[in-house]
Amino acid sequence: MKHKSKLPIVGTNIFTEMSALAKKHNAINLSQGFPNYPSPQKLNDLVNHAMNNGYNQYAPMAGNLDLRLAIANKYKLLYNKAYDPEKEITVSAGATQAIYTIISTFIRTNDEVIIFMPAYDCYEPAVKVNGGKTIPIQLSAPDYKVNWEEVASKISSKTKMIIINSPHNPSGTIWQKDDMLELQKITKDTDIIVLSDEVYEHIIFDGEQHQSACLFEDLKKRSFITASFGKTFHNTGWKIGYCCAPDYLMDEFRKVHQFNVFSVHHPSQKGIADYMLDPETYLGLNSFFQQKRDLFLNLISESRFKFKPSKGAYFQVLDYSDITDENDVDFAKRLIKTFGIASIPLSVLSHKDKDDQVLRFCFAKTEDTLKAAADILNKI
Numbered sequence: 427m428k429h430k431s432k433l434p435i436v437g438t439n440i441f442t443e444m445s446a447l448a449k450k451h452n453a454i455n456l457s458q459g460f461p462n463y464p465s466p467q468k469l470n471d472l473v474n475h476a477m478n479n480g481y482n483q484y485a486p487m488a489g490n491l492d493l494r495l496a497i498a499n500k501y502k503l504l505y506n507k508a509y510d511p512e513k514e515i516t517v518s519a520g521a522t523q524a525i526y527t528i529i530s531t532f533i534r535t536n537d538e539v540i541i542f543m544p545a546y547d548c549y550e551p552a553v554k555v556n557g558g559k560t561i562p563i564q565l566s567a568p569d570y571k572v573n574w575e576e577v578a579s580k581i582s583s584k585t586k587m588i589i590i591n592s593p594h595n596p597s598g599t600i601w602q603k604d605d606m607l608e609l610q611k612i613t614k615d616t617d618i619i620v621l622s623d624e625v626y627e628h629i630i631f632d633g634e635q636h637q638s639a640c641l642f643e644d645l646k647k648r649s650f651i652t653a654s655f656g657k658t659f660h661n662t663g664w665k666i667g668y669c670c671a672p673d674y675l676m677d678e679f680r681k682v683h684q685f686n687v688f689s690v691h692h693p694s695q696k697g698i699a700d701y702m703l704d705p706e707t708y709l710g711l712n713s714f715f716q717q718k719r720d721l722f723l724n725l726i727s728e729s730r731f732k733f734k735p736s737k738g739a740y741f742q743v744l745d746y747s748d749i750t751d752e753n754d755v756d757f758a759k760r761l762i763k764t765f766g767i768a769s770i771p772l773s774v775l776s777h778k779d780k781d782d783q784v785l786r787f788c789f790a791k792t793e794d795t796l797k798a799a800a801d802i803l804n805k806i
């Protein structure tokens with residue numbers, strides 16, 4: 427039997443490819459975006475406690491109510507914004523599932539979705555598999571600044587959704603208030619849905635404020651915000667996340683969500699809810715990761731790589747144009763095979779493989795790993 431692929435050009439993703447190569451060559455792996463240190467003991471204990479105290483059957487479809495209340499409290503505390511835990515917050519199997527479900531709930535054949543590239547790799551396939559078309563807006567190193575006139579020129583009657591992501595994977599840049607105001611202006615009086623991927627909301631440096639879509643009244647009315655506890659609490663393998671949106675959007679989301687995963691791992695939800703009772707569990711993240719960024723950048727300050735310090739997320743991009751003319755994929759592979767360090771070439775996350783000669787390094791790693799990585803980078 428032959429079946430026409432819905433995603434003919436999609437192969438193994440770059441993160442899997444680079445990690446496999448890193449393993450083969452026993453390289454230090456700063457390619458994939460996850461920590462190499464344990465999930466907090468207190469949180470593990472709370473999840474275990476939930477497991478041993480009656481949280482082993484299905485959670486409610488929208489998520490454990492204590493967790494939805496904890497999420498609602500967080501939005502009140504950080505942004506002074508209200509999300510109704512009954513109707514406007516749903517717990518998901520990581521941010522990825524929330525993103526996929528949002529896209530499949532709203533995108534129909536020939537709908538257009540604006541995405542900013544380089545971009546995290548799950549947006550485009552989700553749009554395509556649902557019959558939509560992505561309209562890419564390519565941003566450039568080193569600042570990855572948005573030209574809002576260009577964005578306005580790409581909006582048409584077919585534009586159904588705009589996907590944004592700040593703090594940004596892979597560039598480590600953040601959007602400022604002005605960007606959000608521009609987005610609010612160009613979407614005003616339209617039916618465009620904004621999907622604001624805020625998984626790195628608690629990882630932002632140098633005293634900058636995270637510009638959540640919920641802070642802008644007209645954006646809040648049209649936005650889904652997606653978030654990931656895996657990123658926030660150092661346990662990406664648990665795959666627990668959530669999304670928030672006004673009830674008229676969330677009603678539709680839940681119609682699809684309930685027949686997709688229905689609900690996600692219950693003891694983890696209860697454990698996370700109890701852990702979040704102390705806001706320091708997420709408020710402390712900025713300084714925790716800023717120390718790692720600063721350590722990494724100090725250690726490589728004499729290397730031949732050029733950089734602007736990351737402003738958010740746990741990624742640092744390094745410009746290698748003073749070292750070689752090689753394209754970024756070839757250079758990233760050579761770094762693994764010859765020098766023993768793995769990174770992500772940004773061209774593979776860009777439109778038409780645009781290559782600015784930059785590589786992404788994840789610094790959510792122990793001090794020893796960052797030191798060993800810096801020793802290698804300093805020799806290149």
Ligand SMILES: Cc1ncc(COP(=O)(O)O)c(C=O)c1O
Nearest residue numbers: 459520521522546595625654667
């Ligand atoms: C920008 C962005 N969005 C979403 C995700 C996925 O989050 P989760 O692991 O919770 O599915 C990631 C993971 O790397 C990410 O970087």
